[in-house]
Amino acid sequence: MSNESETINPLDPFDTMNTMRDASLKTWIAMRDAGLDSWSKMMIDMVNSDDYSQATGQWLDTYLTLSQPFKRMIDTMMTQVLTGLNMPMRTDVTGLAERLTNIETRLDDQDAKLDDILKAIKAVSKSNPVADTSAKAKGAR
Amino acid sequence: MSVSPSPMNPTALQDELKRIEENTRTLLRVSTSRATVAQTPKQVIWTLNKAKLYRYIPIVPAEQRHKVPLFLVFALMNKPYILDLRPGNSFIEYMVKQGYDVYLLDWGAPGPEDKELKFDDYVLDYLPRAIRKVKAVSGSDEFTMLGWCIGAILATIYAALRPGDGLKNLILLTAPLDFTDKKAGGFVRWVNDQAFDPDKIVAAFGNVPGELIDYGAKALKPVENYIGSYLTLWDNLNNPRIVESWHAMNTWVTDLIPMAGATYLQLIKELYRENRLIQGTMVIRGERVDLSRIHANLLNVIALTDHISPPCQSESIMTKVSSKDQFLLKVKGGHIGMMAGSGALKYTWPHIDSWLAARSE
Numbered sequence: 001m002s003n004e005s006e007t008i009n010p011l012d013p014f015d016t017m018n019t020m021r022d023a024s025l026k027t028w029i030a031m032r033d034a035g036l037d038s039w040s041k042m043m044i045d046m047v048n049s050d051d052y053s054q055a056t057g058q059w060l061d062t063y064l065t066l067s068q069p070f071k072r073m074i075d076t077m078m079t080q081v082l083t084g085l086n087m088p089m090r091t092d093v094t095g096l097a098e099r100l101t102n103i104e105t106r107l108d109d110q111d112a113k114l115d116d117i118l119k120a121i122k123a124v125s126k127s128n129p130v131a132d133t134s135a136k137a138k139g140a141r
Numbered sequence: 142m143s144v145s146p147s148p149m150n151p152t153a154l155q156d157e158l159k160r161i162e163e164n165t166r167t168l169l170r171v172s173t174s175r176a177t178v179a180q181t182p183k184q185v186i187w188t189l190n191k192a193k194l195y196r197y198i199p200i201v202p203a204e205q206r207h208k209v210p211l212f213l214v215f216a217l218m219n220k221p222y223i224l225d226l227r228p229g230n231s232f233i234e235y236m237v238k239q240g241y242d243v244y245l246l247d248w249g250a251p252g253p254e255d256k257e258l259k260f261d262d263y264v265l266d267y268l269p270r271a272i273r274k275v276k277a278v279s280g281s282d283e284f285t286m287l288g289w290c291i292g293a294i295l296a297t298i299y300a301a302l303r304p305g306d307g308l309k310n311l312i313l314l315t316a317p318l319d320f321t322d323k324k325a326g327g328f329v330r331w332v333n334d335q336a337f338d339p340d341k342i343v344a345a346f347g348n349v350p351g352e353l354i355d356y357g358a359k360a361l362k363p364v365e366n367y368i369g370s371y372l373t374l375w376d377n378l379n380n381p382r383i384v385e386s387w388h389a390m391n392t393w394v395t396d397l398i399p400m401a402g403a404t405y406l407q408l409i410k411e412l413y414r415e416n417r418l419i420q421g422t423m424v425i426r427g428e429r430v431d432l433s434r435i436h437a438n439l440l441n442v443i444a445l446t447d448h449i450s451p452p453c454q455s456e457s458i459m460t461k462v463s464s465k466d467q468f469l470l471k472v473k474g475g476h477i478g479m480m481a482g483s484g485a486l487k488y489t490w491p492h493i494d495s496w497l498a499a500r501s502e
Contacts, residue, residue, distance in 0.1 A: 029376075036372070040364035044448075047327050047360055050334075057336030064341045071345070094254035101190045101254075108189055108270050115277050 164378040171374065171388040175396075178389055179222035181234045183245075187274040191249025194271045196278060197233055201240040207501035209309055210242040210279040212272065214292035217263070218354050218400050220393065221247050223481050224289075227389045232480055235490050241501070244275045250398040256347040258401040260408075261426045264298045269306070276307065285310040285497060289480065290450065291408070294318065294418070297458065300435045302428055310500050311437040311464075312493065315476050317450035319419040319457040320412060326451045327361040332413045339409040343402035351397025361448050390481070419457060432461040439467040440496050442489065444479035468496060 046052055082089045187194035199206060213233070215221035224245065225233040236243050246267075251258060275284055284307055288296025293316030300311050323333050331337060342349060359366040370387075377383040400408075417423035423430040439462055443455045452471070459469055472479050472489050479489055 036364060036369060043363045053330045053334040054336055056331055057334040061336055061338055064345045068345060097254040104189050112273055
């Protein structure tokens with residue numbers, strides 16, 4: 001920008017207009033940022049007020065109270081439709097997912113036990129290298 | 142914003158139009174597509190339900206690596222790849238380069254079947270199993286656990302309940318632990334209002350939708366989040382570095398996951414309202430969480446301009462633990478910016494590394 005202002009021809013109306021436009025744009029951006037800053041501070045104060053907390057809480061409460069009967073109605077309808085079509089319902093799928101997680105947990109327990117056994121075997125073979133060699137030889141046979 | 146020369150001649154006018162077209166394309170691209178994130182090479186070494194444990198492929202030879210592995214626990218809401226946002230702006234990539242054996246626990250997105258999951262389950266079922274795997278793979282009986290935000294709550298509870306499990310170093314980032322001050326921050330005020338009924342939310346949704354949590358976080362600074370962020374992008378459309386950084390961050394911010402209903406209830410009632418953790422009255426599966434049982438070396442990092450977990454919520458743990466080696470690090474920045482902002486590489490990460498390097502041998 002500084003280079004541009006250095007090469008301005010004062011007799012060229014377009015150059016003068018450019019300079020004026022750039023300056024006004026910069027001023028506008030500065031004003032915009034200052035305006036946003038003060039707006040932001042005002043909004044932060046507002047959302048941190050007790051009135052806002054109360055209003056948000058009440059709005060959410062009203063929304064949930066009003067939406068629940070519709071949701072229940074849709075859930076009941078969906079259950080009837082799926083039962084009629086002999087299709088699994090959400091509870092069936094979630095029940096299956098829970099069982100899978102239980103199986104995964106059991107597998108993880110087994111994995112942990114296996115790790116412990118391997119660790120113990122390693123420790124034993126380290127402390128008794130002769131037994132380890134003979135076991136390996138037996139395995140080879 | 143860069144100011145282009147006035148389009149008073151045909152060539153300049155053409156250039157100006159081209160610039161506007163390019164900017165519009167960029168704007169459309171970054172606001173409607175997902176950035177490529179989480180690019181540090183890794184492998185999944187353990188899974189349970191939706192949770193996955195990643196091990197990042199070490200690039201430093203084994204003999205030069207730090208002996209104690211680093212185990213990262215992120216919050217339950219939002220995806221953990223904020224720790225590995227993009228090359229050059231990734232805490233994980235940085236720590237791997239510094240010679241740490243890095244593990245990340247990704248909690249995944251809870252489904253309807255997980256709505257009964259509580260802190261109890263995360264701390265006593267998931268964490269010990271993942272830690273066992275970290276120990277088995279790294280071959281180390283000791284480990285460092287770094288928890289961020291709600292991940293820091295989980296890490297703190299674990300450290301208090303299982304102090305003899307090999308936890309050598311505990312690093313807490315922007316940890317919301319102490320809710321004594323009921324006026325500190327918007328969240329505390331909102332959830333303590335009588336009209337706010339968490340039971341009703343959970344009864345309606347099962348798991349608390351990510352959008353609801355996101356609204357809460359953004360509403361704390363509405364002008365910055367809903368307008369300022371986009372103006373920053375608009376002003377810097379000619380700067381590819383800022384545009385790509387914005388794109389990656391926007392990808393993460395809009396990648397929401399729900400929170401298990403029972404965990405949400407515990408968070409609001411037992412922590413935000415009753416402040417049980419810091420008062421020593423929180424009970425996890427029959428065990429009281431006693432913070433004085435924490436002996437691990439403690440690094441507590443707080444962000445000075447954190448509006449989600451204000452500093453007063455994180456500081457007081459220093460007087461509650463029994464750790465002889467403890468350090469409170471205050472860094473500039475906000476809740477996320479502290480670890481993923483442009484200054485993280487300069488300020489936060491080197492501090493964490495220098496503290497941890499001396500305690501990882």
